[in-house]
Amino acid sequence: MELPPSVQGQKLQKKIIDSKQERMFKFYQVKHLFEILDKMRCLRKRSAVSFLGVLVIFLLFMNLYIEDSYVLEGDKQFIRETSTHQLNSERYVHTFKDLSNFSGAINVTYRYLAATPLQRKRFLTVGLSSVKRKKGSYLLETIKSIFEQSSYEELKEILVVVHLADFNSSWRDVMVQDITQKFAHHIIAGRLMVIHAPEEYYPILDGLKRNYNDPEDRVRFRSKQNVDYAFLLNFCANTSDYYVMLEDDVRCSKNFLTAIKKVITSLEGTYWVTLEFSKLGYIGKLYHSHDLPRLAHFLLMFYQEMPCDWLLTHFRGLLAQKNVIRFKPSLFQHMGYYSSYKGNENKLKDDDFEDESFDIPDNPPASLYTNINVFENYEASKAYSSVDEYFWGKPPLTGDVFVIMFENPIIIKKIKVSTGTEDRQNDILHNGALDVGEHVIPFKQSRQCVTYLRLGDFKNGNFEMSDVNQKVPFDIHCIRIYVTKTQKEWLIIRSISIWTS
Numbered sequence: 240m241e242l243p244p245s246v247q248g249q250k251l252q253k254k255i256i257d258s259k260q261e262r263m264f265k266f267y268q269v270k271h272l273f274e275i276l277d278k279m280r281c282l283r284k285r286s287a288v289s290f291l292g293v294l295v296i297f298l299l300f301m302n303l304y305i306e307d308s309y310v311l312e313g314d315k316q317f318i319r320e321t322s323t324h325q326l327n328s329e330r331y332v333h334t335f336k337d338l339s340n341f342s343g344a345i346n347v348t349y350r351y352l353a354a355t356p357l358q359r360k361r362f363l364t365v366g367l368s369s370v371k372r373k374k375g376s377y378l379l380e381t382i383k384s385i386f387e388q389s390s391y392e393e394l395k396e397i398l399v400v401v402h403l404a405d406f407n408s409s410w411r412d413v414m415v416q417d418i419t420q421k422f423a424h425h426i427i428a429g430r431l432m433v434i435h436a437p438e439e440y441y442p443i444l445d446g447l448k449r450n451y452n453d454p455e456d457r458v459r460f461r462s463k464q465n466v467d468y469a470f471l472l473n474f475c476a477n478t479s480d481y482y483v484m485l486e487d488d489v490r491c492s493k494n495f496l497t498a499i500k501k502v503i504t505s506l507e508g509t510y511w512v513t514l515e516f517s518k519l520g521y522i523g524k525l526y527h528s529h530d531l532p533r534l535a536h537f538l539l540m541f542y543q544e545m546p547c548d549w550l551l552t553h554f555r556g557l558l559a560q561k562n563v564i565r566f567k568p569s570l571f572q573h574m575g576y577y578s579s580y581k582g583n584e585n586k587l588k589d590d591d592f593e594d595e596s597f598d599i600p601d602n603p604p605a606s607l608y609t610n611i612n613v614f615e616n617y618e619a620s621k622a623y624s625s626v627d628e629y630f631w632g633k634p635p636l637t638g639d640v641f642v643i644m645f646e647n648p649i650i651i652k653k654i655k656v657s658t659g660t661e662d663r664q665n666d667i668l669h670n671g672a673l674d675v676g677e678h679v680i681p682f683k684q685s686r687q688c689v690t691y692l693r694l695g696d697f698k699n700g701n702f703e704m705s706d707v708n709q710k711v712p713f714d715i716h717c718i719r720i721y722v723t724k725t726q727k728e729w730l731i732i733r734s735i736s737i738w739t740s
Contacts, residue, residue, distance in 0.1 A: 345473045345535055347440045352403060352415045353426050353433035357478060362396035363496055364479040364528070368467040369414070369487035370405040377488035377574060379417060384491045386425060393496040394430060398478050401433045401487075404467035411435060436470040442542065462543045465550065468521075469538035476531040483516070484524045488574055495570040498599050499525065502566055505602065513555045515565035518627075521548045523571040530558075565627045600736035603649055609641040611722075611730060622732040629660065630732040634725070635668075641720040641732065644679070644686055648714035651675070651707040653738040656720065658700040659731050666731040667700025670724035675707075676717045688717040696723075708740050 365385055369378045378401070385399055401418070403411045418426075418433055425431040444459050444466075453461075468484070475482055481503070492498070495516075502514065512530065517523030526534065537554050538547070555563075607619040609632065617631035623643065630641075659667035673695060676688025692711060694704055704710075720732070 344476060344532060345470070345539070347436050347470055347473060349470075349474060350435040350437065351432070352411065352435055353419050353431070355427060355429050357398070357432075358429060360477070361398045361479040362481065363499065364398045364400055364475045364482045365485060366400050366402070366471050366475050366482060367485045367487050367489075368402040368404045368464070368471050370403075370467070371407055371410045378414065379421060380574070381485065381487050381489050382418065382422060382431070384489070385485075386422070386430075388491040388493045389496055390494060393494065394428075397430060397496060399425070399431045400471065400475050400478065401431070402467060402471040402474070403433060403435050404463075404470075406438045434471075434474060436467075436474075440470070441466055442539070458543065461546045465538045465542040465547050468547055469535040469542070472531045472535040472538070476528060476535070479528055482526045482528050482531055484521050484526075485571060486520065486522050486573070489522055490572045490574045492568070492570040492572075498570055501599050501601075510560070511564055512558045512560040513551065513564070515563060516570040517572070518565060518569065519573050521551055522573060523569065524551060563627075567627055600655070601739045602735075602737050603739060604646040606644045606646075607642065608644065609639070611635045611639050611641065614729070623735050629734070630730075631666070632730045632732075634727055635722040635730050636725045637722060639722040642687070643718040643735065643737075644688075645716060648677070648716050649737075650740045651711070651715050651737060652740040653705045653736075654694070654702070654707055654718070655704075655734075655736040656697070656702040657733045658697070660733055663729075663731055666729045668697050668720070668722070668730055668732070669700070669726045669728065670722070671697045671702075672721045672723055673697070673702045673704075674719040674721055675711055675715045676719060677713045677715065679716045688719070691719060 367378075367381065382399065382401065385397070386394065389397060403414055405411060415433055418431075422431050426433075441463070444463050449455065449458055472482070481499075483499070499516065506514075512526070514525040515523060516525060534551075534554055538550055541550055544550070602623060605623065607623055609619045609630070611632035613619070614631045614633055617629065619630050619641065621628040622630035622641075654673065656673065659665070672693055674691040674693050676691040678689040679686045680689055694707070694710070695702065718735075718737075
């Protein structure tokens with residue numbers, strides 16, 4: 240017999256109340272358990288059950304037992320789906336911001352193996368973590384490259400933090416002795432710090448999930464590496480304005496700091512989470528220092544799920560930077576021959592690396608226009624950026640133009656335009672010229688230059704000219720790439736570089 244609606248409603252309401260009471264009871268049970276464990280940690284600060292271990296257990300416990308009106312279904316699914324390499328970043332961006340709004344430091348007592356007190360914040364911290372390798376050792380060469388490739392003025396704005404993350408104390412002692420002997424003056428000047436996070440602060444590293452069918456030792460290695468970097472990031476959160484992550488087997492480009500500062504200045508007013516100055520692994524990844532605490536917590540939350548470079552990619556996406564922002568030429572090169580994992584051969588090289596990267600173009604603010612038929616989203620602005628992107632248009636006709644209109648008139652020292660790419664070597668400007676113009680007037684909804692002066696023709700798809708300021712008698716308002724003959728090939732303008740005097 241079917242119950243009257245009023246009785247059904249009363250039973251449903253009672254069921255909801257009972258469910259809520261049960262959830263609240265479980266919540267306070269978990270809260271009480273956490274308080275007990277935290278007191279145990281305070282009484283035995285160096286006990287086998289570390290605070291970080293408790294934190295991880297607490298998060299997992301909460302995820303398993305707190306049920307619904309307090310936790311959205313999408314939030315619970317978020318934790319489960321991070322175990323796969325593919326994450327829907329757009330879907331979870333707000334969820335991640337809510338779940339990991341961590342601004343405080345992780346509770347770790349570091350050991351200072353070689354350091355002097357930091358007197359002031361620097362512009363850039365260069366962080367690297369190192370462990371004992373079965374074959375080869377590149378750490379000293381990496382530190383040497385950082386300092387040798389920096390000018391005296393640049394050294395005033397740099398702090399290098401080395402995390403010796405191996406639990407082998409004998410190896411650490413030897414490395415500290417070598418570092419202090421070779422770089423004593425940098426340590427005394429406060430430019431170099433060597434630290435260690437004790438093993439007792441690490442979460443469980445045995446019996447972890449074997450994602451991607453990795454062997455157990457590989458899972459342990461990459462999981463520990465995530466924690467190594469988390470502790471390093473945590474330490475560096477307040478040492479500088481920006482942080483760049485390196486590996487311990489890297490060679491640096493000359494004056495890399497000046498190049499990084501130039502890029503940061505060019506992006507002023509735009510939103511970014513990660514800037515990439517190398518296309519390899521987690522070499523040359525730049526962050527705002529205020530993001531480091533959240534990144535450190537993120538690596539700890541998912542330390543056993545996947546390798547560090549994959550996690551860094553998800554971190555960027557979850558903070559709403561959809562696209563990779565990578566700059567060329569690369570400022571850092573992998574130089575190690577043997578991997579830190581089992582000493583395997585690792586011959587990876589960044590073919591965009593240049594030893595001399597100081598001469599990065601200025602590319603002053605400008606708007607771009609073309610009447611060439613643009614293909615998909617390869618718009619004109621991508622040719623004027625240092626990011627690894629380009630303009631791509633359908634076959635241009637005689638008289639088609641590609642115009643750069645500067646916000647303010649400028650004096651140009653050097654111009655360089657490159658077309659085509661390695662894999663599309665025929666998509667170049669086969670017949671074209673480059674003009675510079677002055678006397679800007681309004682035109683429809685934009686502006687245009689009235690008069691132009693031709694500087695020269697493209698040769699093999701490229702144009703380059705130095706000492707432009709000595710050949711042009713006026714301040715330049717715009718640059719025009721002019722197609723002098725119709726071509727059947729599509730056109731890629733890979734980069735437009737402007738140096739001002």
